[in-house]
Every structure is written in C-alpha cells, then in structure tokens.
Amino acid sequence: MWDWILYIILPLAGLTLGWIIRWLWARFQLTASEQRAERVKQDAIKEAEAKKKEILLEAKDQIIRERNQQERETRERRAELQRYERRVVQKEETIDKKIDQIERTEQGLAEKERSLQARDDVLNKEEERYRAELERISGLTVDEAKALIIQDLENDAKHDAQTVINKIEQEASITAEKKARDILLSTIQRLATEVAGDVTITSVTLPNDEMKGRIIGREGRNIRTLETLTGVDIIIDDTPEAVVISCFDPVRREIAKQAMERLIVDGRIHPARIEEIVTKVSRDISQKIFEEGEKVLYDVGIHNISQDAIRALGRLYFRTSYGQNVLYHSKEVAIIAGMLAAEIGANRDLAKRAALLHDIGKGAETDSDQNHAEIGMDMARKMGEDPRILNAIGSHHNDIEPSCIESVIVQIADAISAARPGARKETLDNYVNRLENLENIAGGFTGVDKAFAIQAGRELRIIVNNEAVNDEQSRELAKSIARKIESDLRYPGRIKVTIIRETRIVEYAR
Secondary structure, three states: OHHHHHHHHHHHHHHHHHHHHHHHHHHHHHHHHHHHHHHHHHHHHHHHHHHHHHHHHHHHHHHHHHHHHHHHHHHHHHHHHHHHHHHHHHHHHHHHHHHHHHHHHHHHHHHHHHHHHHHHHHHHHHHHHHHHHHHHHHOOOHHHHHHHHHHHHHHHHHHHHHHHHHHHHHHHHHHHHHHHHHHHHHHHHHOOOOOOOHHHEEEEEOOOOHHHHHHHOHHHHHHHHHHHHHOOEEEOOOOOOEEEEEOOOHHHHHHHHHHHHHHHHHOOOOHHHHHHHHHHHHHHHHHHHHHHHHHHHHHHOOOOOOHHHHHHHHHHHHOEEOOEEHHHHHHHHHHHHHHHHHHHOOOHHHHHHHHHOOOHHHHOOOOOOOOHHHHHHHHHHHOOOOHHHHHHHHHOOOOOOOOOHHHHHHHHHHHHHHHOOOOOOOOHHHHHHHHHHHHHHHHOOOOEEEEEEEHHHOEEEEEEOOOOOOHHHHHHHHHHHHHHHHHHOOOOOOOEEEEEOOOOOOOOOO
C-alpha cells in the first residue's frame, strides 16, 4: 500500500520540484535579460550622448574654420582693392605727367613750325632772287632751261633706246643663225640621204693600202655586204692607208667603224665573217647605248625611268650639236637645272628629269618632219612622263609657251650649258682676240691705268687713276667704254664693265 503511495507521491513531488526549479530559472533568466537590456540601453544612451557631443564639437570646429577662411579672404580682397587703388592713383599721376609733357611738346612744335615758316619765307625770297640772277646770267627763262634739259634727256634716251634695239637685233640675228644650224644638223642626222658632209664622216686607218682591196673583195662583194648590213657609204679613194665611212646616223657610222676595225685586226674578210662581226658590234653598241643611259641616270640621281627612255638617252652619246656631245650636254643641263630649282625653291627632281630629257628627240630614229622638241614630247608622252615634263621639253626652244617654273628653269639651264666657254666650238684665236680687243678698247680712254678681261670675257675690270678721274667721271667713263664695246665688237651675251677707283697713300717710317 505504502509502496503504491510512494510510487505516486514521489513522481508528483519530483515534477513539482522540477517545475519550481524551472520557474525559478526562467525568472532568473528574465531578470538577467532585463538587466542586460537596461545596461545596453544605458550604453546606447551614453554612446549617443558622446556622439552628439562629438558632432557638436566638429560642427563648432567647421564653423570656426569657415569663419577664419572668410575673414582671410575678406582681408585678401581688401588688400587687393588697396593695391588696385594705388595702381589707379599711380596711372592717373603718370597720365597727368604725360599730358603735361605733350602740351609742352606741342608748344615747342608750334614754335618750331613758326620758325620754319619764317625760314621758308626767307628761302623762297632767296630762291626767287637766285632764279632771277641765273636768268639774267644765262639769258634763259626757267621754262626755256627746262625745255633744254628735257631735250638733252630725250636725245640721251633715244640714243640708249637705239643702242638697245641694235643690240637686240644683233643678238636675235646670232641666235637665229645658231638655231638654224642646230635645226639643220638635227634634221640631217635623223634623215639619211645621199649627201655627205664634214659632220657625217669617219675615217678608219688601214695598216697598208693592200687592205683596201681586201675590204672591197671580189667584184665588190665585201664592201657591198658591209654597206648593206650597216647602212653606211664606204668611200675608198686615193687617200693613203685610210677609208672614209659616211653616214648621217652616228650610231650606224660607229657600228661600221668598229666592225671594219675588228675585220682588219682579224684578217678574215668575207661576207659571212662580216655579217658575224656586224652582229656582234651591233649588240655591243646596243649594250653601250644602254650602259651610257644608265650611267648618266646614276650620275644625276634619277630613277624610275622606262627602258625606252634609257636607250633614247644612250643614243644621245653618239649625237653632237656644234661639236658638243648631246648626252653630256643633257647631263650638264640637268645638273644646272637642279641647282637653279634648289636655289629658288622649285621642284628639283622634276626640273632635273625634264632637263635630262629635253633633247631626247635628237636621238629618235624617225623620218618625221617635226623638230626634235616635238618628237621629244611625243616620246615622253608615250613613256608616261609628267605633263610638266612634256611642256618643258616642248618649250625649251620656245616652240610652245612654258606652263610652269620648271620649264623656264630648263630653258635657262639649256642656255647656260650652250653658252659656257668651251662647251661648243669656238676657235682659240677668236676667243683670245676678243679678250685682247676688250682690254685695248678700255686702254684707249684717258685716265685708265690697267684693264683686265675676266670671267671668260664676260666682265671688263678697269683700274683708273684717282687723280685724273673723279667719281662722277668714273660713271661717265664706264658708260663710254660700254658704248664703245657695243659699237666695235661682236660678242655673245653681255659684258659687265667695272670701274675701280681708289685712293692709296703710302708713307715710310725711317
């Protein structure tokens, strides 16, 4: 019984005690949580108050800094305004001083103007008096004197104008003659006929007169073969140990000359051998033409040119004009044109290229009736050259109007190359006589001590006696000598007359 009671009471007591302990523990936990919440609340309040104090302090510091910055800017603006005020005051003072100075200057100028006016009145009166005195002494009025002076000036002008006209006519006559010769020679070289001349023959030296018979061959077969293959005329006459080759084409003439020289050295002269030698020489000459063209292009520094243009240039190696090699002349013109273009700022490469090709028509193999400038234009057009180069080629002898500065440069360079002393045939005796005549003309005038012809006769330098000739007389002397040269001598271009007058004092220290 009791056991059963114990089994009931003890679990109930345990449950009651557990519930009480759980309630007490929950109560304890609640109290602890409330305490922690209170502490957190107090800490938050303290932290908020600290943050509030910190924000207030930062705001106060910012206000103080902004106030200080504003006060500093205010002080700076006030100082800048004070500086501006001082500058304005200084400028006003400077302007006042300048105004005073200008007023004083105006007063001085007014006084000077009055003085100059008075002096001008006096000078006008003196001028009238002198004029009246001059009219009385000369017996001429002012209008008569003016008319006399104008008449003298008019006579001098007419004389100078006539001198210029005579000189232009003389130069035109010389130029026309030279151009006509050039045109004729170029035409003859391009068109072969049965006429021979001095510029179209070449002499081949023979080891003996027996070689003439071997060159002629049986019934003339050798000479006919050589003439047929080369297109030349071989003249065998009574001239000892020499055969003359005649042809207007210098290339064919050169082929025939070299072929004959090789045949003479080889000794085997018959139609088959002649044909073989002529073929070899033709190849060699063709190669030489190409090499000469390439060489001149390399020398002047021109590239990107067609094979046809190179061969046309190479053919100029065998052409001459007044004794001047046309290829060397073209090279010289290209160099001069490049220099001129570089000096004046023109297209240097274009000027050099146009100058090198300006006489390319002289090497053309054609029977056309066009002149070499027109033929050169057609050749350059087919080669795809620049239109400015075509114009330069066509206008270098004024056949057409120049359209660019490079065309004018080519004209000038061509004239310089042709007129250069020694470039074309001129006998030494004529050249020396012309220089001697220049010096003799100057020496015939009074007051001339020494006279020197320099710059290949393009300048006459004269030293005069400073005691016998003054400065004004030197000018008149130069004019007189120039007129004497114009009337007595024939010369290309123009001659510069330079008078040198100096005072030289010599003393010796003993």
